[in-house]
Amino acid sequence: MEETGIGIWGVPLAIFAGAIRVSTPFIFVSLGEAITERSGRINLGLEGTLVFGAMTAYAVAVITGSPTLGVLAAMVAGAIFGLIHGWICKFPKVNDIAIGIAMMQFGLGMAFFLGKSFIQPVAPKLPSIALGGWSSTPQIQAALNINVLFFIGAALALFLFWAFKNTRIGLILRVVGDSTDAARAMGIHPDRVRLLATAAGGSLAAIGGAYLSLYYPGSWNEGISSGQGLMAVALVIFARWNPIGCFLAALLFGGAGALGPALQSVGVTQGYYLFYAAPYVLTLVILIATSSPTRSLAGAPGALSLTK
Amino acid sequence: MTIEADNPAIAIVEKPASLRAVLEWIARRAEPVVIGLAAILIGLALFSLFILAVGKSPATLFQLMYTGGFGSWFSVQNSLSRAAPLLLTALCVALPARLGLVIIGGEGAVVLGGVAAAAMALPLAGTAPVFLTLILMAIAAMVVGGIWIGLAGFLRHYRGVNETISSLLLSYIAIALMNQFVEGLLRDPASLNKPSTRPLPAEYMLGNIPGMDVHWGLVIGILACVVSWIVIEATSYGFAARIAGGNVRAAQIQGLPVGKLIVGFTALAGSFAGLAGMIEVAAVQGSANASLAAGYGYTGILVAFLARHNPLAIIPVAILLGGIDASGGLIQRRMGLPDATVLVLQGTLFIVILFCETFYGRFKIFNPDLWKRSL
Numbered sequence: 001m002e003e004t005g006i007g008i009w010g011v012p013l014a015i016f017a018g019a020i021r022v023s024t025p026f027i028f029v030s031l032g033e034a035i036t037e038r039s040g041r042i043n044l045g046l047e048g049t050l051v052f053g054a055m056t057a058y059a060v061a062v063i064t065g066s067p068t069l070g071v072l073a074a075m076v077a078g079a080i081f082g083l084i085h086g087w088i089c090k091f092p093k094v095n096d097i098a099i100g101i102a103m104m105q106f107g108l109g110m111a112f113f114l115g116k117s118f119i120q121p122v123a124p125k126l127p128s129i130a131l132g133g134w135s136s137t138p139q140i141q142a143a144l145n146i147n148v149l150f151f152i153g154a155a156l157a158l159f160l161f162w163a164f165k166n167t168r169i170g171l172i173l174r175v176v177g178d179s180t181d182a183a184r185a186m187g188i189h190p191d192r193v194r195l196l197a198t199a200a201g202g203s204l205a206a207i208g209g210a211y212l213s214l215y216y217p218g219s220w221n222e223g224i225s226s227g228q229g230l231m232a233v234a235l236v237i238f239a240r241w242n243p244i245g246c247f248l249a250a251l252l253f254g255g256a257g258a259l260g261p262a263l264q265s266v267g268v269t270q271g272y273y274l275f276y277a278a279p280y281v282l283t284l285v286i287l288i289a290t291s292s293p294t295r296s297l298a299g300a301p302g303a304l305s306l307t308k
Numbered sequence: 309m310t311i312e313a314d315n316p317a318i319a320i321v322e323k324p325a326s327l328r329a330v331l332e333w334i335a336r337r338a339e340p341v342v343i344g345l346a347a348i349l350i351g352l353a354l355f356s357l358f359i360l361a362v363g364k365s366p367a368t369l370f371q372l373m374y375t376g377g378f379g380s381w382f383s384v385q386n387s388l389s390r391a392a393p394l395l396l397t398a399l400c401v402a403l404p405a406r407l408g409l410v411i412i413g414g415e416g417a418v419v420l421g422g423v424a425a426a427a428m429a430l431p432l433a434g435t436a437p438v439f440l441t442l443i444l445m446a447i448a449a450m451v452v453g454g455i456w457i458g459l460a461g462f463l464r465h466y467r468g469v470n471e472t473i474s475s476l477l478l479s480y481i482a483i484a485l486m487n488q489f490v491e492g493l494l495r496d497p498a499s500l501n502k503p504s505t506r507p508l509p510a511e512y513m514l515g516n517i518p519g520m521d522v523h524w525g526l527v528i529g530i531l532a533c534v535v536s537w538i539v540i541e542a543t544s545y546g547f548a549a550r551i552a553g554g555n556v557r558a559a560q561i562q563g564l565p566v567g568k569l570i571v572g573f574t575a576l577a578g579s580f581a582g583l584a585g586m587i588e589v590a591a592v593q594g595s596a597n598a599s600l601a602a603g604y605g606y607t608g609i610l611v612a613f614l615a616r617h618n619p620l621a622i623i624p625v626a627i628l629l630g631g632i633d634a635s636g637g638l639i640q641r642r643m644g645l646p647d648a649t650v651l652v653l654q655g656t657l658f659i660v661i662l663f664c665e666t667f668y669g670r671f672k673i674f675n676p677d678l679w680k681r682s683l
Contacts, residue, residue, distance in 0.1 A: 044412075044472075048655075088659065091666040097410050097472055098662050101609055106655025112648030227480060234473050273491060277484035280477045287477075293468035 010139060011262050017143030018258020019251050020150055021216050025050065025208035025225075026250035027153035029232035030239065031160060032204030034246050036082075037236055038164065039197035040177040040190070040303030041089060044100025046205040047229030048107020049081045053206025054213035055115035058220035061123035070123065071149075071210045078206025079199045081107060086198035090191040096305060104229070118220050126215045149211050156204075157247035164243065173197060177301030205229060234283045240299040253279045332676035339674035340616060347664035351657040358652065364643055376638035377631025384631075385521045391630030392522075392591075393418070395529030396584035397608025398626055399536050400457060402617040403577040404471070406540055407570055408553040409464060413475030414581040415605025416482030417456045421449035421582025422589045423486050426505040426596035427494060429589075433512045441512055446586050453582015454575040456482060461574025465567045471574075483601050490597055504597035514591040525587035529626070532580050536619035539576075549573055581605065607633075610658050629654070 029046055036043045043049075053074035061070030085103050089096045129151075132144030164170040176183040176193045183190045208228065213220045235253065239245030260275025291297065356366035377387050400414035428448040432441045456478055463469040489505075496506040514524050540546035552559035552566050559566050584604060589596050611629055615621035636650040669675060 084659075088663050091663065093665045093668060094663060095410075095665070098613055099659065101412060101606075102613075102655060102658035102662055105606070105610065105651065106659055109648050109651030109653075109655045113646050113652050116646040116648070230476055231480075234477060237470070237473065271488065271492075273484050273487035276487070277481045280480040280484075284474060284477045284481070287469050287474065288463060288467055291463075291468040293466060295468075 008266065011266055013139060013143050014262035014265060015255050015258045018262060019255035020143075020146055021254065022257045023250040023254030024147060024150045024153055024211045024216075025228045026232065026235060026253050027150070027157065027247055028208035028211070029205045029229055030235040030246040030250055031153070031156055031243055032078075032201035032208075033232045033236045034201075034239070034241055034243055035160070035173070035204070036194075036198050036201035037304055038173050038177045038241055038301055039194045040180065040301050041086070041194045041198055042096055042100065042233065042305060043082070043085055043103075043198055043201055044097055044230065044233060045081065045085055045103025045107060046100075046201070046232055047225060047227065048104035048111070049078050049202045049205040050209040050212070050229035051225050052081060052107045052111040053078045053209030054224050055111040055118065055209075055220055056206070057210030058123050058213040059115065059118045061214055062118055062121045065124060067124050067126045067214050070214055071126070071207060074206040074210040075203045078202040078204070078209075080202075081206075082199035082202025083195065085202070086195035089198075090195065112222050115220055115222075123214060123220070125218055126211070128215070147211065147215050149207065149215070153250075154247060157243045160243035174301070177303055180303050205232070231279070231283075234287070237297065237300075238283050238286055240297070241301065242299065252282070256282055335674050335676055339668065339671075342674070343664055343667055344614075344616075344661070347661040348657060350664075351653075351660035354660065355653050355656045358656070362645075364645060369639060369643060369645075369649075372639050372642055373632060373635040376635025382521075383634060386634040387627060387631035388520075388522045388526050389630070390633050391626040392525035392529045393584040393588060393604040394608055394611050394626040394630060395526075395533055395622060396580045396587070397604045398611035398615065398622045399532055399608075399619060400577040400581035400605070401609050401612035402615065402619060402622060403536060403540075403580075404457075404461065404570075404574050405612065405617040406546075406553050407549050407573055408556070409461065409570070409574065410472045411457060411460060411475045411574065411577065412472055412609055413457065413460060413477075413479035413482075413605070414578075414608050415601060415603070416475070416479030417453035417578045417581035418585040418588070418605050419479075419486045419600045420456055420482045421453040421585030422593075422596045422600040423489050423494070423505075423585070424448040424452040424582070425586035425589045426508075427489070429508055429512065430494070430506055433509050438512055442514060442590060445590060446583060449582040449586035450579035451582070453585065454579035457578025457581065458571055458575030461570045464574075465570045479605065486596070486600065487598065494596070496595070499595075499597070502597055504593075504595040507595045508590065512590075513594060514587065523587070523591035525584075525591050528583065528587065530623055532583070533619045533622050536576075536580075540619065545569065545572070581608070607654070610654055613658065614661055 029050055033043065033046060056077040057067075057070035057074035060073040061067045064070070081103065085099060088094055088099055126147055126149060128145050128147045130141065130145050132141035135141055135144070164174065172183075172188055172193060175186060176188060176190045180190045183193070209225070212224050212228075217224070231253070235249050236246060239249040256278040257276070259278055260272055263275065264272055352370075359366045359369055376383055378384055397414045397418060400417060401411055404411045425445040425448055428445045429441055432444065457475065460471045460475040460478060463474050464471040491503045494505040495503050516523050517527060540549065548559065548564045549569050551562065552564060552569055556566060585600055588600055593599055607629060611622055611626050615625045632650055632653065636647050639645050639649055640647050
């Protein structure tokens, strides 16, 4: 293809670039959900948190002129959403999956309500690092123009992987997630740990939202998220509650999502919309292949209502 | 002469006992009503605080909400029209919930049901009789919707895949499939800005109920709720499903066909959501297009939970939410509030009502068992 300049190699390059660009929100939301689920609770409301985080980050960045402050404000807002979810779920007979759906609706409503006046103004964008400076091909330069949050997400995945295994906090989190009774016997307050884990998860999900509004696609509107927050729940199961797995799964997701646009750019338009379904089909197939009616999923926290 | 008849003390004891039975019956029935209403009031109070915080009057808002939803015959008809798809999508959540399953992917069944109905109608419209065409459209929509949600039930029982996640994934896949059909194979070349299938001829549309400006979808939805209620409350299938929902292991030991129940109930649930899609195509849109994914599936989750998964309770709740939905435009115009105001109210109510689940069985007054022990 002449327009693309680098011919058929444009497809893998576009998928690679797309994977990095699209995966960042998935990385943060799924790492957040991994922390929450490791503590034995599930938060389906992260979709609402993500969108509210996107709105907060955009609004604060518009007002203060600083995208960094926007991200921080989003983190605070996300933590508050997590605290509400965590506090409500500690009461007996409250279904955490249903509360998640309710929190999602509440978060979306609040974001659309408060964010109405920020659809027009333009916010400063988050910085990115140009790793493609060595190349003279503009496509390669564009593909290697990577946002700082991607690197932070990657580092966070490594850190969490290490922390779950090697720190006291990681141990407490895992004990609470595996058995509420064992945690109580150790003198840990399971509700308190879950509350904090849900708050941390919400805070990370909101960073994912901030990336959406402040970098890619880089504007605030009501259709900003296409289910990234909800998909994170599937992603975490797919990644077996392992932070590095979450990172790789998010990349795979991003790549699968970039498949359609990449193929379209070289003239393959047949079944274009079906490629949008690729990440979901992939997750479903892997879930089916690895699940079993007789045993719980390998690596699943014992107290998680999702896997019981 | 028996001793009881002679002894006045025994007769006195008997009388309060039957009165007590009546009181106990009332107390048990009153619990969901009182807690539910209290939850709605708390939710409205919290929402009022929010409205006050953004500098508007909650009183004006509630008044407008009443006017827009139920204040005139016109607005009542509008609310009823909006309730129609919610009745069916709420059943898609409520029926599996009786088996202990949380299905949140009803939107996918709505969308595919709509596409199936349109695909069925396209070759028939203009040649086949109207009634037959509509019946075939409904069947196609129900079969496709039933397969879609039934698949989530099947995967749950036979593969151990969590139904909440799989139904969600299936719903995203369904929306992609719809886009592919509407933009590709079934696209009407005349639909430029908004890709759609070819429109149904006007005489093939599902008309209005005589004397009202509400389409037949409302009647279909109410019938579906009544049928579901009968299936759950009065048939052996419903009884078996409730047992399996309470304790799967106990149901299996009793020899109940848990797998068939799960697949059957999820398929029935999905077929109702599919029917909602057919009604959207045949009564509102006139063709299948992206408007099918309007969020009815998600609002249906809220309706089902508010109704505590009782098919009859779904009817008033869906009409109430239809009314809240219908009043959104009026609030937007008169008070200058964003259209998302309704979404905030729905979210707040939803959270408070789920939170209040924790109070069931805690109050002595509603629980005759606790009552007896204390007396």
